[in-house]
Amino acid sequence: MRRDGGCFVNNRGSSQDSVKVHDTLLNDAPRCLYPESALPAVPTPSLTHDITVEVAVIGAGYTGLSAALHIAERDRVVALLEKREPGWGAAGRNGGQVNAGLKHDPAIVERDLGPVFGRRILKLSGEAPDFVFSLITRLGIDCEAQRGGSLRAAYTTKQVDRLHAYVNQWRRYGAEVDLWEAAQVANATGTSRYVAAAYDRRGGSVNPLSFARGIARAAIRAGCTIYGSTPATGLTREGSGWRIATPGGVVRAEKVIIATDGYSDDLWPGLRKSIVPLFSAMIATEPLTCEIADTILPGREVVYEGGNIAVYFRRDNANRLLMGGRGCQRRTNTHADYEHLVRYAERLWPQLARVEWTHWWNGQFALTPNFYPRFHAPAPNLFIVLGYSGRGLALGAAMGAPLASLALGTPLKEFVLPVTPVRAIPLHRLWPIGVTAGVLRGRLLDRLGH
Ligand SMILES: Cc1cc2nc3c(=O)[nH]c(=O)nc-3n(C[C@H](O)[C@H](O)[C@H](O)COP(=O)(O)OP(=O)(O)OC[C@H]3O[C@@H](n4cnc5c(N)ncnc54)[C@H](O)[C@@H]3O)c2cc1C
Numbered sequence: 264m265r266r267d268g269g270c271f272v273n274n275r276g277s278s279q280d281s282v283k284v285h286d287t288l289l290n291d292a293p294r295c296l297y298p299e300s301a302l303p304a305v306p307t308p309s310l311t312h313d314i315t316v317e318v319a320v321i322g323a324g325y326t327g328l329s330a331a332l333h334i335a336e337r338d339r340v341v342a343l344l345e346k347r348e349p350g351w352g353a354a355g356r357n358g359g360q361v362n363a364g365l366k367h368d369p370a371i372v373e374r375d376l377g378p379v380f381g382r383r384i385l386k387l388s389g390e391a392p393d394f395v396f397s398l399i400t401r402l403g404i405d406c407e408a409q410r411g412g413s414l415r416a417a418y419t420t421k422q423v424d425r426l427h428a429y430v431n432q433w434r435r436y437g438a439e440v441d442l443w444e445a446a447q448v449a450n451a452t453g454t455s456r457y458v459a460a461a462y463d464r465r466g467g468s469v470n471p472l473s474f475a476r477g478i479a480r481a482a483i484r485a486g487c488t489i490y491g492s493t494p495a496t497g498l499t500r501e502g503s504g505w506r507i508a509t510p511g512g513v514v515r516a517e518k519v520i521i522a523t524d525g526y527s528d529d530l531w532p533g534l535r536k537s538i539v540p541l542f543s544a545m546i547a548t549e550p551l552t553c554e555i556a557d558t559i560l561p562g563r564e565v566v567y568e569g570g571n572i573a574v575y576f577r578r579d580n581a582n583r584l585l586m587g588g589r590g591c592q593r594r595t596n597t598h599a600d601y602e603h604l605v606r607y608a609e610r611l612w613p614q615l616a617r618v619e620w621t622h623w624w625n626g627q628f629a630l631t632p633n634f635y636p637r638f639h640a641p642a643p644n645l646f647i648v649l650g651y652s653g654r655g656l657a658l659g660a661a662m663g664a665p666l667a668s669l670a671l672g673t674p675l676k677e678f679v680l681p682v683t684p685v686r687a688i689p690l691h692r693l694w695p696i697g698v699t700a701g702v703l704r705g706r707l708l709d710r711l712g713h
Pocket residue numbers: 321322323324325326327344345346347348349350351352353354355356357358359360361362493494495496522523524525526527528530542543544545575587625626627628629649651652653654655656657658659
């Protein structure tokens with residue numbers, strides 16, 4: 264096992280002073296770690312006049328930022344409209360895990376999406392970590408990038424069967440994925456909770472807000488204008504193009520990309536109700552002493568559990584332990600709403616009992632009923648991608664490149680996903696009840712060893 268991660272510390276100063284926009288991530292999630300640990304925000308003044316562009320992108324998470332970057336790099340006129348600040352959504356709040364693939368294993372993906380789209384999305388999602396780490400190098404983004412690999416960890420023997428499928432199927436695609444026995448997993452994680460794990464060399468981690476802000480900076484450098492505090496409030500056809508209303512001015516664009524994932528609103532009819540805007544919760548410790556840090560993930564792998572209730576964790580460059588999982592299905596900054604994660608972490612590593620948990624926050628991502636991301640083209644020159652179902656860090660960034668090509672003329676049939684209609688989920692308003700019931704059912708199945 265590699266133990267090259269070692270114990271090193273990188274504490275960055277607070278970036279709060281340099282953020283000039285009104286609706287900052289820090290305002291919304293004051294105990295979120297990343298506004299303290301990330302690169303400073305790039306200034307993105309709001310739109311105050313009418314503009315005309317070739318492509319308008321709505322939503323500055325990874326999908327929108329990457330699409331805008333790739334369009335600007337081809338010397339085309341592109342504007343990115345963001346309701347708050349770049350990275351304000353899930354991009355600036357997530358676990359920072361750069362994982363390959365989709366929720367489903369390759370054989371299921373090919374079965375469900377067919378050989379053409381199945382293979383295309385498997386290729387994009389399988390190569391997505393390479394895409395992320397190459398982008399970081401090419402753009403020179405200082406975002407704590409580490410490539411220690413990902414561990415999909417099993418805590419029941421039933422889950423081990425699924426690990427075998429994962430390993431065997433990805434190997435057929437040429438991926439370097441191995442099955443680790445319990446002792447090896449215990450060595451890597453510092454806990455004996457897991458009976459086995461799939462170790463995937465493609466994975467790694469980043470400071471997610473730094474990554475988003477780094478792409479924003481590069482997109483601006485390439486010629487894109489990013490308007491922060493600029494919600495798109497109306498979208499109507501005008502000639503062969505589009506008219507986007509915002510509080511400070513009108514944007515006229517030949518093509519429009521909507522990339523609003525779990526924060527989708529009613530801008531396009533039915534979109535908000537086509538996904539479940541699931542909340543995921545995160546906590547982080549104070550920087551651990553080297554003595555404790557060296558007992559937890561010394562090889563700097565990132566870990567996500569393969570159970571019915573997903574828990575995920577990693578260590579950052581300041582030696583904090585970051586852990587995420589299901590929590591309250593509403594926005595909350597109250598520590599008590601995160602205590603279940605603290606208890607779980609202390610169960611895995613009793614040495615954390617005297618460590619302070621200094622940060623806690625939550626955010627939303629778009630879950631689709633079948634866990635596949637969706638591609639919609641509901642009107643001419645309008646493209647929508649969302650629904651990464653909790654796997655959108657690497658995949659969202661990678662998706663930006665084919666989305667950019669689409670907006671610049673590549674035919675729809677050559678995209679990585681099939682076009683599907685925007686379809687509201689029946690009884691959508693009841694989603695918090697459905698999710699809570701799903702969590703309870705998952706806990707029960709976990710207890711029964713499934
Ligand atoms: C707590 C948490 C942990 C996670 N952990 C991981 C992980 O470790 N690895 C992983 O791969 N994925 C993870 N995810 C999921 C991942 O973060 C998302 O899949 C990804 O960020 C989606 O990117 P996006 O660009 O499509 O959307 P987002 O990053 O959510 O960005 C959407 C943006 O659209 C803006 N917007 C919405 N409506 C409008 C409008 N009308 N006008 C203008 N702007 C608008 C929002 O303000 C927001 O900034 C996690 C998510 C959460 C919440």
